[in-house]
Amino acid sequence: MTDEARASDSGAAGEPAPDASRSYYGRPVIKAPVWKHDITAYLFTGGLAAGSSLLAAGADLTGRHELRRGCRLASLAALSASTWFLIHDLGRPSRFANMLRVFKPTSPMSMGTWILAAYGPMAGLAAASEVTGVLPAGVASRALPGVGRAAGVAAAGLAPLLGTYTAVLLADTAVPAWHDAGRHLPFVFAGSALASGAGVGLLAAPLGQVGPARRMAVAGAAAELAATSVLEHRLGLQSEAYRSAAPARFLRLARGLAAAGAVAAVTGRRSRVLSALGGAALLAGSICTRCGVYQAGLVSAADPRFTVLPQRQRLDAGQAR
Amino acid sequence: MITERSRLLGSLDPAAGSGYVEPPPRVGFFTDTSICIGCKACEVACKEWNGIPQDGIELTGMSYDNSVGLGASTWRHVAFIEQRVAAPGAGGDETGVRWLMSSDVCKHCTSAACLDVCPTGSLLRTELGTVVVQDDICNGCGYCIPACPYGVIDQRRSPDGDRNVGLAQKCTLCYDRTGAGLEPACAKACPTDSIQFGSLDELRKRAAGRVGALRAAGVADARLYGEDPADGVGGAGSLFLLLDDPEVYGLPPDPVCTTRDLPAMWRRAAVAAATMAAVTAFAFLGSRS
Numbered sequence: 102m103t104d105e106a107r108a109s110d111s112g113a114a115g116e117p118a119p120d121a122s123r124s125y126y127g128r129p130v131i132k133a134p135v136w137k138h139d140i141t142a143y144l145f146t147g148g149l150a151a152g153s154s155l156l157a158a159g160a161d162l163t164g165r166h167e168l169r170r171g172c173r174l175a176s177l178a179a180l181s182a183s184t185w186f187l188i189h190d191l192g193r194p195s196r197f198a199n200m201l202r203v204f205k206p207t208s209p210m211s212m213g214t215w216i217l218a219a220y221g222p223m224a225g226l227a228a229a230s231e232v233t234g235v236l237p238a239g240v241a242s243r244a245l246p247g248v249g250r251a252a253g254v255a256a257a258g259l260a261p262l263l264g265t266y267t268a269v270l271l272a273d274t275a276v277p278a279w280h281d282a283g284r285h286l287p288f289v290f291a292g293s294a295l296a297s298g299a300g301v302g303l304l305a306a307p308l309g310q311v312g313p314a315r316r317m318a319v320a321g322a323a324a325e326l327a328a329t330s331v332l333e334h335r336l337g338l339q340s341e342a343y344r345s346a347a348p349a350r351f352l353r354l355a356r357g358l359a360a361a362g363a364v365a366a367v368t369g370r371r372s373r374v375l376s377a378l379g380g381a382a383l384l385a386g387s388i389c390t391r392c393g394v395y396q397a398g399l400v401s402a403a404d405p406r407f408t409v410l411p412q413r414q415r416l417d418a419g420q421a422r
Numbered sequence: 423m424i425t426e427r428s429r430l431l432g433s434l435d436p437a438a439g440s441g442y443v444e445p446p447p448r449v450g451f452f453t454d455t456s457i458c459i460g461c462k463a464c465e466v467a468c469k470e471w472n473g474i475p476q477d478g479i480e481l482t483g484m485s486y487d488n489s490v491g492l493g494a495s496t497w498r499h500v501a502f503i504e505q506r507v508a509a510p511g512a513g514g515d516e517t518g519v520r521w522l523m524s525s526d527v528c529k530h531c532t533s534a535a536c537l538d539v540c541p542t543g544s545l546l547r548t549e550l551g552t553v554v555v556q557d558d559i560c561n562g563c564g565y566c567i568p569a570c571p572y573g574v575i576d577q578r579r580s581p582d583g584d585r586n587v588g589l590a591q592k593c594t595l596c597y598d599r600t601g602a603g604l605e606p607a608c609a610k611a612c613p614t615d616s617i618q619f620g621s622l623d624e625l626r627k628r629a630a631g632r633v634g635a636l637r638a639a640g641v642a643d644a645r646l647y648g649e650d651p652a653d654g655v656g657g658a659g660s661l662f663l664l665l666d667d668p669e670v671y672g673l674p675p676d677p678v679c680t681t682r683d684l685p686a687m688w689r690r691a692a693v694a695a696a697t698m699a700a701v702t703a704f705a706f707l708g709s710r711s
């Protein structure tokens with residue numbers, strides 16, 4: 102049996118399949134992911150690192166020092182968390198390095214590992230250059246800003262890949278609510294990454310420097326909201342998974358937080374407190390979006406309807422031809 | 423650096439597509455469920471030969487099925503389905519029972535999603551065209567598990583102390599036996615030859631012959647599953663003769679290897695990534711505050 106017959110216990114709120122005789126005792130056809138909460142967290146921290154690296158590079162090039170510093174440090178923190186979550190979720194964490202023996206475009210996880218491996222040192226260097234101020238004056242401290250800029254720009258170049266590949270990671274599975282959302286998930290995650298990066302900017306920088314973060318907040322939140330609503334309403338049967346109890350709770354919360362965050366970002370021009378609250382709301386909204394998407398996948402994996410019905414329709418349509 | 427080239431080459435012979443020079447004929451299973459008697463000798467023989475640990479003894483109430491489904495420690499699984507049917511001579515009353523039994527196993531797909539998505543190269547295409555996990559390479563990332571369209575492969579989570587806990591596990595088509603010219607343990611143990619092992623070409627012929635014979639004898643429900651090289655997984659290495667729709671047995675009716683859509687997904691991600699860069703540029707060029 103599946104170890105501990107786990108998947109059977111997490112059905113879609115106990116709703117039986119419409120025609121129960123057309124499934125094997127209502128059992129799931131596919132296996133749900135065995136990933137723990139680490140992967141949901143990883144989706145968020147990866148996006149956060151990406152969004153803040155982009156904002157940091159822009160801030161650096163336009164002379165917004167406090168915005169740059171806050172975003173660089175946040176991206177290093179998010180990157181470290183990502184790496185920890187990624188390794189911690191392995192069944193054999195000590196064998197993490199086995200990922201580095203192959204380069205496999207057919208495996209989004211392999212590509213993600215390499216993206217992280219390329220991005221990590223750049224984001225790390227950029228963040229390290231922020232500590233020049235606390236070092237004694239010397240050659241190193243004079244060279245660091247240049248190194249920091251180059252590394253920061255390189256990190257920003259890789260950041261959009263880091264922010265969107267996780268969507269492919271989920272979609273490239275047999276989990277129906279993820280696979281069938283393959284066209285839209287990259288935009289959900291891109292929007293969510295931008296919104297969370299903007300959230301860091303709004304929290305970290307003084308009012309005089311956060312103009313770009315405000316615009317990024319509005320654009321990111323708008324993309325997140327629009328793309329998520331496609332998941333909830335335009336995927337046919339799979340949208341039912343996104344609208345079922347647990348995912349819907351997260352996605353409703355995500356919607357409220359993203360909208361509130363964007364409004365606060367715009368209206369908070371004269372209030373650092375309001376701006377910061379908006380930033381916090383955007384971060385929380387991004388977390389909720391990731392949780393909602395992840396939970397919808399679990400719902401669709403647990404109930405054989407989501408796997409069988411679309412395939413049955415496809416077959417019947419093919420036979421009619 | 424290892425790369426799996428079978429998909430890129432679109433080869434129908436997965437071993438040749440993976441780089442084997444003049445591989446031996448591809449092997450597989452033909453499971454003829456019309457003569458399965460539900461004895462579970464295959465489940466037992468598989469556990470014995472492969473040294474698979476016990477993974478729970480409980481009564482499920484699902485007919486005679488107490489192993490529930492394929493998993494990390496169940497590489498052959500016998501499904502039992504009880505259906506109400508018209509009893510002969512009962513004037514159409516559904517007072518009879520039809521009992522379907524079927525021994526399920528890894529499909530050893532031509533386009534294997536588990537193998538495609540494996541980030542370590544642990545999942546391997548053998549020279550026989552089968553798909554095998556290398557226990558000493560797998561790091562337990564778990565990606566293959568939701569990738570398989572049949573829900574075959576899973577992570578072993580018990581018992582504590584088992585050397586493969588944490589790793590992905592599934593049928594190897596008894597690679598250690600077939601490599602030495604023996605048939606897999608399940609096929610060897612099957613008392614009715616419901617499970618047959620052999621070269622896939624030969625099995626395809628045998629399956630076509632058997633379904634034709636059954637239909638000619640009046641078994642209109644008989645159909646093959648997994649035999650079509652044009653299906654979503656490029657044809658399975660494990661063929662089945664079923665007596666009802668696949669979903670009745672817990673099988674997906676029209677499975678697709680998820681990586682078939684991967685190029686389109688990468689393209690969408692590239693567009694989304696470019697959008698992220700553009701939004702950032704716009705955010706900074708937009709004004710001076």
Ligand code: SF4
Pocket residue numbers: 528529530531534535536537553569570571572573574575592
């Ligand atoms: S059935 Fe599943 S585990 Fe077996 S080869 Fe195909 S994808 Fe891999």
